[in-house]
Amino acid sequence: MLTAEWTPELTQWLRTLALEAGFDTAGIAPVSDPTSPRSSERLTAERFSSWIAAGRAGEMDYLKRRDDSGILLRSEVRAAIPWARSVIVCAFNYNTTAPLSTDPAPNSTGWIARYAWSGRQIPDINAYNPEHPTQLQPSDYHEDLLHRLRHIETALQQRTRCETRCYVDTGPLVERAAAAQAGIGWIGKNTCVLDQRLGSWLLLGVIITSLPVASDALPQIAADRCGTCTRCIDACPTSALIAPHEMDASLCIAYLTIEKKGTIPEHLREPIGRQVFGCDICQDVCPWNRRAPVNQTMLARPQLINPALDWLAGMDAADFKRWFKGSPLERTRRARLQRNVAIAMGNSGEQGFLPQLRQWAASGDPVLAEAAEWSIHRIAKLSAELSP
Numbered sequence: 363m364l365t366a367e368w369t370p371e372l373t374q375w376l377r378t379l380a381l382e383a384g385f386d387t388a389g390i391a392p393v394s395d396p397t398s399p400r401s402s403e404r405l406t407a408e409r410f411s412s413w414i415a416a417g418r419a420g421e422m423d424y425l426k427r428r429d430d431s432g433i434l435l436r437s438e439v440r441a442a443i444p445w446a447r448s449v450i451v452c453a454f455n456y457n458t459t460a461p462l463s464t465d466p467a468p469n470s471t472g473w474i475a476r477y478a479w480s481g482r483q484i485p486d487i488n489a490y491n492p493e494h495p496t497q498l499q500p501s502d503y504h505e506d507l508l509h510r511l512r513h514i515e516t517a518l519q520q521r522t523r524c525e526t527r528c529y530v531d532t533g534p535l536v537e538r539a540a541a542a543q544a545g546i547g548w549i550g551k552n553t554c555v556l557d558q559r560l561g562s563w564l565l566l567g568v569i570i571t572s573l574p575v576a577s578d579a580l581p582q583i584a585a586d587r588c589g590t591c592t593r594c595i596d597a598c599p600t601s602a603l604i605a606p607h608e609m610d611a612s613l614c615i616a617y618l619t620i621e622k623k624g625t626i627p628e629h630l631r632e633p634i635g636r637q638v639f640g641c642d643i644c645q646d647v648c649p650w651n652r653r654a655p656v657n658q659t660m661l662a663r664p665q666l667i668n669p670a671l672d673w674l675a676g677m678d679a680a681d682f683k684r685w686f687k688g689s690p691l692e693r694t695r696r697a698r699l700q701r702n703v704a705i706a707m708g709n710s711g712e713q714g715f716l717p718q719l720r721q722w723a724a725s726g727d728p729v730l731a732e733a734a735e736w737s738i739h740r741i742a743k744l745s746a747e748l749s750p
């Protein structure tokens with residue numbers, strides 16, 4: 363029988379399907395008319411618009427795209443997809459047993475964000491490349507989650523014949539606001555979606571559908587359990603969390619190391635510390651992540667956990683491709699990773715990195731050379747501070 367709306371039974375069926383597809387939790391957010399003044403869509407659109415207007419998005423122009431009538435495309439689902447009546451939000455736990463970025467680690471190592479560690483078993487042993495030091499090949503959560511979402515989408519279309527569209531990151535919506543509205547969790551002061559049981563190591567995938575939510579199937583909104591805690595705000599090295607639940611992304615290390623092209627503003631290089639791709643600090647310090655369950659199916663590539671900076675620095679184009687093609691690091695490309703590694707080397711204070719930095723300073727790549735020069739001075743400054 364075809365169903366025209368999300369009933370409690372259909373919602374339960376969807377949740378079971380999402381768990382079968384490997385997600386850890388799922389919920390459905392209603393999409394109301396954004397012109398009604400007190401709708402959650404209106405509030406999200408207003409928050410998003412003022413965030414963009416305040417310049418918080420830095421150079422992430424894809425967040426600033428507008429339709430012909432001037433509406434920010436990511437601020438209102440129905441501006442881009444008029445038939446949208448609900449958003450299925452699925453969350454995937456990517457926690458592993460590996461250490462935290464805030465745990466002690468050798469000075470000569472950097473940090474790659476946890477979500478980018480993943481690898482998958484090579485399905486055909488004959489495809490194994492003996493030059494590759496691990497049996498795991500790079501994988502990317504965007505592709506992995508989309509595959510899982512398509513499984514759900516197919517079953518839903520067969521059952522309801524509704525309109526659907528799947529997205530991971532790229533859709534015309536603020537996924538975290540949709541997750542909060544779907545009852546997945548609350549938005550922490552670090553702006554991440556947090557679940558009381560699962561913590562915040564959650565990646566989100568969404569399916570926009572044309573099915574409205576029946577009044578007796580509305581999700582239960584999770585209570586905000588941050589309380590008086592401010593650990594994430596206090597721990598953020600660049601003070602990017604400018605207020606509870608509000609980030610200036612142009613200051614966030616994830617933005618600076620992944621998204622920012624060209625040079626990184628000088629006053630932010632020291633606080634970047636050893637992060638070479640993304641940043642996990644405001645989640646590593648969160649008490650709700652202490653007992654977060656570990657995803658046993660999540661295969662982390664061991665070499666990417668506390669990676670040796672000289673190993674990353676020594677990668678040529680072929681090494682970079684072998685290690686990172688098909689992983690989130692592909693987006694940053696080798697040149698930007700080298701720029702980040704140069705800064706992390708400077709912050710390490712290790713004299714042993716000077717030959718590599720001098721080589722980069724003479725490389726002819728203006729961004730890399732400038733970062734390397736800065737790091738050479740930083741090592742000299744740190745050594746001077748240490749000498750009696």
Ligand code: B12
Nearest residue numbers: 409410475531537538554555565566611614616617640641
């Ligand atoms: C651009 C982007 C970034 C930027 C900007 C981050 C930011 N805070 O906006 C940068 C590069 C810095 C970044 C960093 C990271 N990101 Co990111 N990022 C995105 C992306 C593509 C868009 C986010 C966006 O629209 N930002 C605009 C701002 C205004 O939106 P927002 O902060 O989400 O805030 C809205 C809501 O919080 C809401 N809101 C605020 N308070 C309240 C209160 C209530 C009650 C309600 C209902 C709503 C609400 O209003 C705000 C505006 O609408 C999303 C995917 C997507 N399409 O949504 C992933 C996403 C947010 N990122 C994700 C991840 C994993 C990360 C990193 C952990 C990666 C890393 N380790 O380096 C860090 C986390 C940093 C942090 N503390 O947030 C996940 C977050 C999952 C989660 N559990 O929350 C997402 C959802 C991707 C995914 N598909 O899983 N990211």
Ligand code: SF4
Nearest residue numbers: 598614615641643644
């Ligand atoms: S990800 Fe890092 S830089 Fe960004 S807000 Fe969190 S602690 Fe600050």
Ligand code: SF4
Nearest residue numbers: 550551588591594648
């Ligand atoms: S560290 Fe504290 S304030 Fe920040 S998200 Fe976690 S519980 Fe909330």
